[in-house]
Structures are given as C-alpha cells and as structure tokens.
Amino acid sequence: MVFALLLAPATALAETVVEDVRTWNGPDHTRVVLDLSSPTDHELFTLEGPHRAVIDLADARLDPALLEGIRDEGPIRRIRSGRRDDGVRIVFDLDRALATESFRVAPNENYGHRLVVDLNHVGGGVDDGSSGGRGDAPVRTAESGRTGEFVVAIDAGHGGEDPGAIGAAGTYEKDIVLAVARKLANRVNAVDGLRAVLIRDGDYYIGLRDRTRKARESGADLFISLHADAFHDRRVKGSSVFVLSRNGATSEMARVLAQRANRADRIGGVSLADKDEQLASVLVDLSRAHTVEESVDVARVLIEELDALGDVHGGDVEQAGFAVLKSLDMPSVLVELAFISNPDEERRLRSKAYQRQLADGLVHGVKAYVSRTRPELALKVDDSEYMVRRGDTLSAIAQRHAVSVGALRRVNDIGGDMITAGRTLRIP
Known part of the structure; x- marks a missing residue:
C-alpha cells in the first residue's frame, strides 16, 4: 500500500477535490460557491448557442452527484460536469446571456477554500421585492426632489454563504436579522408618509457597496443596517447602535475622490465632475460632517426605544468604520439587535414575539425622528x-x-x- 502511494504521480496526490456545490439566487445575481479541498487555478468563460457559462478547474475532480439536484436556480437550468485533461470542466446551462465573474476566497471559521462564481443578471424585469409590497415605487434622485414620503432602506446583514454570527444553539444571524427586517418593513409601510425598501429580502449575499447603492437608487432618506452581535464572552449582552466614525468617514472621502474619473459621484445632488480636487474635498467633507451628525441624531432616538426592551450595551451611540455605513449622502445607522452569542439573548432573538417587539421599537424611533425633521409629512400615528x-x-x-x-x-x-x-x- 505504502509502496503504491510512492509510485503515484505527485499531481494525483495534490489533486483538488470539489467537496460541495452551493447556490443562492438573488435579485441582482445568482451565486454558485464551490467548496474546495485546496486552492486551484481556474478559467471562466461563456458560450452561446445555447447560452452557457463554463469553468475549468485545473488538477481537480468532482463527483457528478453533487450537481444532480441543482435545477432551475434562477437563470441556471442545470449544472453538469466532465473530465478535461488533468482537471474538470463544469458547465452551467443558462436560460439567457449573463455577465460572469469569479474569485477565490480563503478559509475562515465557517468554511474552507472556496471558488465563487457570480452570474450577474442582465436586463430588467427582476423584482427584488424592494418596493416593500407596494408595487413599483418611483426612484427618487437628487435632481427630482422629494416624493412626499420618507423612504427607509432596511438592510438585513449577511445572507447566502455568509451566515454572520452563529449562536450556541445554531441560530444564524442572517436569518434573525432578515426576520426582523421584514417585520420592520411591514410596520414602516403601515404608516402614511413612510415607505420601506428591503435591501435583502431572501437568503442571498449582497456586497457592502451594493447595499448602499440599492438604497441610493431607491431614493432612501435613511439607511438602517440590522445585525446581531457576537463576543467570546457569552455573558455580554445588550443592543448597540453604531454610526460612522470620523476616521471611517475620512477614508470614505478618499474613496469618493479617487472615483471622480467616472463622473458619477454626487454629494447632496452636486456633481463633483467639474470641481477641482480641493473644492471636491471640501464638498465631501461638509456632506460627511452633516450626515454623521444626522446619523447620531437617529441613533440616539433608536437607542431610547431599544432601551425600553432591555439592556443597551454601552449606553450611548457607538462610532466605527463599518463599510456598509459609508454612504455619505443619507443618515445611516447600524443596529446590533442583541448578542446572539449570549444564550438568553439568542433564545429571545428566535422568538417571533421578541422580533415583533424589536420591529415596534425601531419603527417608533423612525417615526419620532421623521416627525422632528420632516414635520410637513404629518405622519398618521396608529394609536391603537x-x-x-x-x-x-x-x-x-x-x-x-x-x-x-x-x-x-x-x-x-x-x-x-x-x-x-x-x-x-x-x-x-
């Protein structure tokens, strides 16, 4: 046995094994994740007549049984595989032409080596549910002015292959925050003058920049990102509300200035395309200062409401450089609903009644903030x-x-x- 292994080619011993194939279908793209025993080179390309996406893995093998159950996942009709040279070819049979991209991901605490393939949906007609159940909502841009309603973008963190924190009982953060986000959206939409936009309304992952992009495209006036914190000490508990730190905002200013060449960035409706570097820097900095100040105002109101439900960790607004908060042109807060690593709080987070209480508290905070900053909306408050x-x-x-x-x-x-x-x- 040992002698036979010594005679085996070195390439066979180093062969990468595709251990699992997972898919998530979102409104903007369909993601396929290949779990690998080790990293390997790959090539991704598309073919027509019929439409296909093809990925060749070098020095790899795949059990075809892993692909048998994948049928009609978004634009994917089926996935099949075959041997090619010293590796494996995986073919995605598609129902239309798609833009594709791929990247490798290093191991983390939840997964090993991964190869991610994104099939980006081309063209319109995809309903992402962001209208909050009210049909097609108008996109309000900086140029078009206000539509007579206050739009709240609700971002359920993580999703898809990113479960977020995992509680002792196996509760996934991504599932809890989506449940609360949906309940919060329903409560926001029940108030005349408010409209909710769900950034994620299913179990799929959205990039951090894409989350704020979707909020902008929906004409959001406020961005709320929902999470459930975790810490190595399971005794730690309580809610927290974060806003962008000054250092985080400063780095964002550099990002915006670096992208001036695309002539797309706007600050408060003012184009940066025809401004020199110094003036553009001032405009960004002024916008950042105002937006962070507004975000702190929102956060303080939300903390008061969450404090009515239980402990608030830290007791005041926290500031950090979360990428998802770096939207610049709208007040943005990140709410840690509770510590999912605390067994008692994990149990409460799993409760639909507590999820409803969290949603109630957050919508009360939103109404209080909007009533103060947009009194012309005259929100009709349900006193029942x-x-x-x-x-x-x-x-x-x-x-x-x-x-x-x-x-x-x-x-x-x-x-x-x-x-x-x-x-x-x-x-x-």
Whole structure:
C-alpha cells in the first residue's frame, strides 16, 4: 500500500477535490460557491448557442452527484460536469446571456477554500421585492426632489454563504436579522408618509457597496443596517447602535475622490465632475460632517426605544468604520439587535414575539425622528397599540391615551397593575 502511494504521480496526490456545490439566487445575481479541498487555478468563460457559462478547474475532480439536484436556480437550468485533461470542466446551462465573474476566497471559521462564481443578471424585469409590497415605487434622485414620503432602506446583514454570527444553539444571524427586517418593513409601510425598501429580502449575499447603492437608487432618506452581535464572552449582552466614525468617514472621502474619473459621484445632488480636487474635498467633507451628525441624531432616538426592551450595551451611540455605513449622502445607522452569542439573548432573538417587539421599537424611533425633521409629512400615528417602556405605569399610559385604567386592563387581560417593558398593549 505504502509502496503504491510512492509510485503515484505527485499531481494525483495534490489533486483538488470539489467537496460541495452551493447556490443562492438573488435579485441582482445568482451565486454558485464551490467548496474546495485546496486552492486551484481556474478559467471562466461563456458560450452561446445555447447560452452557457463554463469553468475549468485545473488538477481537480468532482463527483457528478453533487450537481444532480441543482435545477432551475434562477437563470441556471442545470449544472453538469466532465473530465478535461488533468482537471474538470463544469458547465452551467443558462436560460439567457449573463455577465460572469469569479474569485477565490480563503478559509475562515465557517468554511474552507472556496471558488465563487457570480452570474450577474442582465436586463430588467427582476423584482427584488424592494418596493416593500407596494408595487413599483418611483426612484427618487437628487435632481427630482422629494416624493412626499420618507423612504427607509432596511438592510438585513449577511445572507447566502455568509451566515454572520452563529449562536450556541445554531441560530444564524442572517436569518434573525432578515426576520426582523421584514417585520420592520411591514410596520414602516403601515404608516402614511413612510415607505420601506428591503435591501435583502431572501437568503442571498449582497456586497457592502451594493447595499448602499440599492438604497441610493431607491431614493432612501435613511439607511438602517440590522445585525446581531457576537463576543467570546457569552455573558455580554445588550443592543448597540453604531454610526460612522470620523476616521471611517475620512477614508470614505478618499474613496469618493479617487472615483471622480467616472463622473458619477454626487454629494447632496452636486456633481463633483467639474470641481477641482480641493473644492471636491471640501464638498465631501461638509456632506460627511452633516450626515454623521444626522446619523447620531437617529441613533440616539433608536437607542431610547431599544432601551425600553432591555439592556443597551454601552449606553450611548457607538462610532466605527463599518463599510456598509459609508454612504455619505443619507443618515445611516447600524443596529446590533442583541448578542446572539449570549444564550438568553439568542433564545429571545428566535422568538417571533421578541422580533415583533424589536420591529415596534425601531419603527417608533423612525417615526419620532421623521416627525422632528420632516414635520410637513404629518405622519398618521396608529394609536391603537402602545409598546410598554421601562418606567411606564398603567395609569400613566391610560392618561396619555385618554382612556381608563379599567378599560386598559380589560382589553389586555391584565389582572393587576404589573406590566413588563416590551409588551404591546391594545388601546381601547
């Protein structure tokens, strides 16, 4: 046995094995991930008549059984494979011509070596669900002015092959934040004068720059990115709200200036194409300062609402250089809903009732912010429900809504005077 191995060619011993093939279909592209035993060279190209994408892997082998169950995934009709020279050829049979790209990904804590193939959807007609269930929404640009509504872009972090943090019970961050994002979108859309845009409405990955791009294209006035934090100490708990740090914003200024050659960047509706470097730098910096200030205002309102539900980690607005917050032209916040690494908070995050409470708290914060900054919208607030905050009493809630304490008890089946923060009460 050992003697036979010594006689085997060195290339056979170094052969890369395709261990798994995974697919995600999103509104903008379909992603195929090949899990590899080791990195290997590859070539990607397309063919016509019929439409196909082909990837050749050098010094590799693939069990065809891995491809048998992949049928009608977005534009992919099927995937097949065959031996070629010293490697393997994988063929994607497509229903139309697509732009393709590929890249290798190094191992991380969740996966080993990967080769990622993106099939970018060409042409229109793809419904990404970003209209929040209201049909085709007009795209508001800086030139066209406001549409008479406040647009909230809701970004569920991670997705697809990126699960985010994973709780002790196996809960994926990507699933929790998508569930809360959908509930938040429903609540935003229920308020006259507000409209939600879901950046991700399925289990697929969107690049960080593409997330803010989608928000801009939808004419968003506010960008909220939802996450669930993790830490090696499982005792750490609480919500957090982040805005872009000054250092992060400064690096973003350099990015925008570096891209001036494409003549596409605008700051507050002012084109940078015909500005010299010094003036462009000033415009970007002024926009950054104003946007970060507005973001802090939003974050403080949201923290107050989250504090009504439980612990807030740190107790104040955090600042960090998250790439997803570097949108410059709209207030942007990143909300860590809770620590998914904390077993108690993981259990709460899995609860649909707690997810609804989180969505309620966030929409109350959005309404408070919009009422202060866009009073002309005259938001119609639904007074039929009220979420209990810490420090509230039944008598104070009854007085605020001009109802009796007895009526509150009856419609909410409350026997005494005890109420818990985060509970939603019906207002008679």
